[in-house]
Amino acid sequence: MKVRIDLDQCHRSGECCYNHPELFEMSDDGEPSLKMTDLADAGMRLRAEQAAEVCPAGAILIEA
Amino acid sequence: MAEPLQEQQASALPNEIDPREFDGAAFQRDPFPLYKRLRDHHPLFHDRFHNRWVLSRYWDIDGAFQDNASYDRAVYKPDGPYRFGSSHVFGPNILEYGNSPQHRWLRNIVAGQFVGNRLQTFLPMVAQICDEVIATFRDAGEVELVSQFSSQVPIRVISNMLGLPRQDEDTFVGWYQALIAGLGFGGEHLARGIQARNEMWDYLDPLIATRAKTPGDDLLSRIVSAELDGARMSADEVKGFVALLLAAGGDTTDKAIANMWFHMMYTRPDQYADVQADPNLWDDVFTEMMRYDPVVHAQFRHTTREVELHGRVVPERAGIILYLGAGNRDERVFKDPDTFDIHRSDLHMGRENRSGRYKDGKPGHLGFGIGQHFCMGYVMARQEAMIACTKLMGAMGTAQPKLDRHPGISSPSIDSGGFRSPQELVLTFNPA
Numbered sequence: 001m002k003v004r005i006d007l008d009q010c011h012r013s014g015e016c017c018y019n020h021p022e023l024f025e026m027s028d029d030g031e032p033s034l035k036m037t038d039l040a041d042a043g044m045r046l047r048a049e050q051a052a053e054v055c056p057a058g059a060i061l062i063e064a
Numbered sequence: 065m066a067e068p069l070q071e072q073q074a075s076a077l078p079n080e081i082d083p084r085e086f087d088g089a090a091f092q093r094d095p096f097p098l099y100k101r102l103r104d105h106h107p108l109f110h111d112r113f114h115n116r117w118v119l120s121r122y123w124d125i126d127g128a129f130q131d132n133a134s135y136d137r138a139v140y141k142p143d144g145p146y147r148f149g150s151s152h153v154f155g156p157n158i159l160e161y162g163n164s165p166q167h168r169w170l171r172n173i174v175a176g177q178f179v180g181n182r183l184q185t186f187l188p189m190v191a192q193i194c195d196e197v198i199a200t201f202r203d204a205g206e207v208e209l210v211s212q213f214s215s216q217v218p219i220r221v222i223s224n225m226l227g228l229p230r231q232d233e234d235t236f237v238g239w240y241q242a243l244i245a246g247l248g249f250g251g252e253h254l255a256r257g258i259q260a261r262n263e264m265w266d267y268l269d270p271l272i273a274t275r276a277k278t279p280g281d282d283l284l285s286r287i288v289s290a291e292l293d294g295a296r297m298s299a300d301e302v303k304g305f306v307a308l309l310l311a312a313g314g315d316t317t318d319k320a321i322a323n324m325w326f327h328m329m330y331t332r333p334d335q336y337a338d339v340q341a342d343p344n345l346w347d348d349v350f351t352e353m354m355r356y357d358p359v360v361h362a363q364f365r366h367t368t369r370e371v372e373l374h375g376r377v378v379p380e381r382a383g384i385i386l387y388l389g390a391g392n393r394d395e396r397v398f399k400d401p402d403t404f405d406i407h408r409s410d411l412h413m414g415r416e417n418r419s420g421r422y423k424d425g426k427p428g429h430l431g432f433g434i435g436q437h438f439c440m441g442y443v444m445a446r447q448e449a450m451i452a453c454t455k456l457m458g459a460m461g462t463a464q465p466k467l468d469r470h471p472g473i474s475s476p477s478i479d480s481g482g483f484r485s486p487q488e489l490v491l492t493f494n495p496a
Binding site: 010012013014017029052053057 | 178
């Protein structure tokens with residue numbers, strides 16, 4: 001499973017970084033990035049799915 | 065001729081709604097009984113008088129906020145996506161760009177500055193501004209909280225973030241208060257508001273020119289030097305942007321602070337004792353205020369296609385009003401929704417920045433919206449309100465309301481963007 005962030009869609013709300021710091025990190029300008037993109041671990045996959053579900057911008061995309 | 069008679073008969077029934085109720089003083093003072101009738105009997109209300117549709121239940125509003133493909137913030141026109149105007153008192157601003165890519169671009173020039181590490185660097189300045197403002201009234205033992213505190217702090221914070229000169233801050237606060245009064249009350253206030261806006265525009269022009277040449281680390285510099293496809297914003301667009309930040313970053317937090325104190329003084333003085341014992345509870349006061357009676361009660365959307373709701377079809381390009389103030393009182397979601405309770409166990413209390421929409425979690429309040437137009441200052445508003453309330457409580461020692469009875473929270477006009485807050489709130493205290 002792969003996850004990516006569409007930065008054109010992203011709103012810099014910070015939700016993903018605040019709630020899932022294991023998977024997302026934020027630059028000083030509020031831009032999120034992924035600490036990993038290939039999710040082998042089930043816990044990380046759940047985090048990615050939760051983040052995608054609640055992102056106010058719908059900017060987190062999960063590919064099977 | 066038969067129709068008016070039928071309508072008259074219908075409005076005599078207790079559960080029927082006469083759309084003129086939305087314009088009445090009773091609704092501005094206490095909208096909650098009408099909200100309940102909407103939720104229980106008209107979850108999708110077609111208001112033919114104002115030519116709009118009305119949603120009032122929690123999950124319907126949540127759904128509309130999230131469905132950016134069916135609902136847009138801006139007005140569509142038949143031969144193109146959006147209708148841009150400059151009719152707004154603040155001039156052109158980013159909200160008119162609806163769900164378009166331009167909106168996202170404009171928003172992201174500043175959005176990242178209100179979260180994360182960048183926000184943390186601003187927090188000491190928030191505390192310092194609170195101390196300065198409190199010092200102006202502390203020895204008096206009495207404060208009119210709205211004019212002397214809540215409408216002073218957030219505007220100074222946002223003008224500081226914009227990098228406006230601190231020696232002109234008092235002038236700026238004066239313009240801001242005139243502008244906000246003009247938006248809210250109209251009449252002579254409106255004339256003074258427009259005059260204040262024009263003076264502010266003239267003041268900003270040379271600053272915009274300077275920052276465009278030699279940008280600094282401030283928000284105004286970010287706004288003037290941001291480029292899309294090689295082009296910068298015009299001076300008018302910059303001023304519209306600045307005005308929106310003043311209103312969104314100043315006025316809403318200003319009224320949030322006033323509402324929090326109103327509820328602690330008048331609605332739940334018993335729970336104020338809890339907050340005095342543990343100032344961290346201001347965070348829960350903020351969240352419950354944003355549910356129980358938030359600053360903003362209504363958001364507008366326009367349908368971009370036919371939408372089916374409650375067995376009816378809302379046509380394309382219809383206006384639809386989302387009463388998030390009603391959704392927050394939905395008894396289908398919250399137990400005893402009309403009780404203000406900072407210890408509520410069925411509301412996501414958001415101590416961390418988490419939307420509350422997690423499936424395993426509790427529902428959050430709708431006060432910041434959801435989706436593409438989700439409040440970009442939500443973290444900052446909460447932290448700023450926390451700091452301001454904690455500082456004020458600490459400085460006052462024991463505080464009590466001066467008047468036993470208060471006329472209550474009101475709004476000049478909920479439907480046209482009027483923010484709900486007390487007009488005045490006088491506290492007396494014995495400084496520690």
